[in-house]
Amino acid sequence: MTQPYTSPWMNPELEFFRDNVRRFFAEEMVPHQERWYAQHRVDRELWYKAGELGLLALDLPETYGGSGGNFAHLSVFFEEQAAVGDWGFGVQVHHIAAHYILNHGTEEQKQKYLPRMASGEMIGAIGMTEPGGGSDLQGIRTRAVRAGDHYVINGSKTFISNGAMADLIVLVTKTDPAAGSKGMSLFLVETADAEGFSVGRVLEKLGQHNADTAELAFQDVRVPAANLLGGEEGNGMRQLMSDLSYERVGCAVGACASIERAVRLTTEYVRERKTFGKPLLEQQNIRFRLADAATQATLARVFVDHCIQRMVEGNMDAVTASKAKLWTTETLCQVVDECLQMFGGYGYMMEYPITRMYADARVQRIYAGTSEIMKEIIARSL
Numbered sequence: 001m002t003q004p005y006t007s008p009w010m011n012p013e014l015e016f017f018r019d020n021v022r023r024f025f026a027e028e029m030v031p032h033q034e035r036w037y038a039q040h041r042v043d044r045e046l047w048y049k050a051g052e053l054g055l056l057a058l059d060l061p062e063t064y065g066g067s068g069g070n071f072a073h074l075s076v077f078f079e080e081q082a083a084v085g086d087w088g089f090g091v092q093v094h095h096i097a098a099h100y101i102l103n104h105g106t107e108e109q110k111q112k113y114l115p116r117m118a119s120g121e122m123i124g125a126i127g128m129t130e131p132g133g134g135s136d137l138q139g140i141r142t143r144a145v146r147a148g149d150h151y152v153i154n155g156s157k158t159f160i161s162n163g164a165m166a167d168l169i170v171l172v173t174k175t176d177p178a179a180g181s182k183g184m185s186l187f188l189v190e191t192a193d194a195e196g197f198s199v200g201r202v203l204e205k206l207g208q209h210n211a212d213t214a215e216l217a218f219q220d221v222r223v224p225a226a227n228l229l230g231g232e233e234g235n236g237m238r239q240l241m242s243d244l245s246y247e248r249v250g251c252a253v254g255a256c257a258s259i260e261r262a263v264r265l266t267t268e269y270v271r272e273r274k275t276f277g278k279p280l281l282e283q284q285n286i287r288f289r290l291a292d293a294a295t296q297a298t299l300a301r302v303f304v305d306h307c308i309q310r311m312v313e314g315n316m317d318a319v320t321a322s323k324a325k326l327w328t329t330e331t332l333c334q335v336v337d338e339c340l341q342m343f344g345g346y347g348y349m350m351e352y353p354i355t356r357m358y359a360d361a362r363v364q365r366i367y368a369g370t371s372e373i374m375k376e377i378i379a380r381s382l
């Protein structure tokens with residue numbers, strides 16, 4: 001028998017928090033999941049309920065309406081979200097948007113936006129990717145031109161999570177196209193009443209159907225100069241780079257919890273399912289494949305726990321975060337594929353969670369920096 005394993009960063013306070021988060025997902029998410037898959041978004045009320053419970057600004061200081069926790073709280077939230085198979089409630093992107101403001105915003109920007117993001121009054125999104133490209137950030141074309149006390153923004157973005165529902169978009173623009181990475185600036189764009197701003201299609205995806213992933217267009221949108229993040233032009237690239245570990249370790253946490261879920265669901269299934277007069281779990285080939293998957297789950301857990309610990313201590317580095325994102329998301333896709341096979345034809349039926357996991361997992365090797373870009377970052381450090 002294996003010894004029960006407890007993550008080294010867990011403690012009684014986080015256990016209590018986990019119980020509350022689990023209850024939140026069981027009561028507020030699970031009963032509505034099918035409807036949300038069909039409508040391609042969660043209900044707005046979910047955001048307000050999460051805000052009331054302090055789940056929308058978990059690691060933000062209380063002075064800005066946050067819950068005063070740390071990356072461990074966020075990890076518990078992502079783990080419980082993965083445990084109910086949800087990828088649509090865009091709380092991770094919301095936290096990342098809030099972090100840009102917390103880490104780089106002026107005091108006025110922090111006071112104006114963070115409490116409203118914490119309560120759910122404002123849903124955050126991040127607008128980087130454009131139809132012309134996502135990996136090559138310097139190639140973006142969205143332009144912000146100063147005009148008195150405003151900037152005029154023109155351009156388009158695509159694949160934006162929380163895109164259709166967002167009230168506040170951290171928008172990546174070029175303020176000086178000739179200056180390369182030093183010509184990029186981030187703007188806080190309030191979508192309500194923004195003349196010239198429009199939401200295009202909510203995109204039909206392979207998976208993650210309850211996520212609102214949209215196209216956005218900006219046509220002569222006037223944004224007050226006071227909404228330039230940090231108040232100075234040209235800092236966009238530096239600001240974006242500073243928070244990538246936060247995003248990538250967050251992805252790794254969700255991927256790890258999903259690997260564990262896939263192994264759990266499959267073990268339950270092969271114990272029950274009988275072929276040739278005995279449970280599938282008694283067939284050596286099934287046992288060996290599941291043993292491989294369980295070993296991958298343990299490796300993921302140990303690596304991710306190491307990363308969570310370092311995030312909590314504030315000493316994570318970009319290369320390790322990239323390794324975590326790369327390895328856990330690639331492994332997730334392999335493990336879910338193997339597990340799905342053990343379900344036979346039922347593994348192809350949408351009513352089985354493993355099927356949805358297969359479709360939901362695939363994008364994790366693409367967003368938040370593709371696997372190839374992770375390898376580039378890792379290789380540069382060698």
Ligand SMILES: Cc1cc2nc3c(=O)[nH]c(=O)nc-3n(C[C@H](O)[C@H](O)[C@H](O)COP(=O)(O)OP(=O)(O)OC[C@H]3O[C@@H](n4cnc5c(N)ncnc54)[C@H](O)[C@@H]3O)c2cc1C
Binds near residue numbers: 370372373
């Ligand atoms: C569901 C979903 C949600 C998303 N949410 C957001 C969001 O909220 N905000 C946002 O801004 N973006 C979001 N994205 C966009 C996502 O981050 C991009 O799709 C991703 O960065 C890749 O960019 P791209 O699609 O333009 O592919 P490209 O950059 O065109 O890349 C195509 C392929 O070429 C490879 N490639 C590119 N450059 C290199 C290189 N130098 N070396 C080797 N291989 C290379 C890539 O790895 C990829 O395999 C989301 C995407 C999806 C699908």
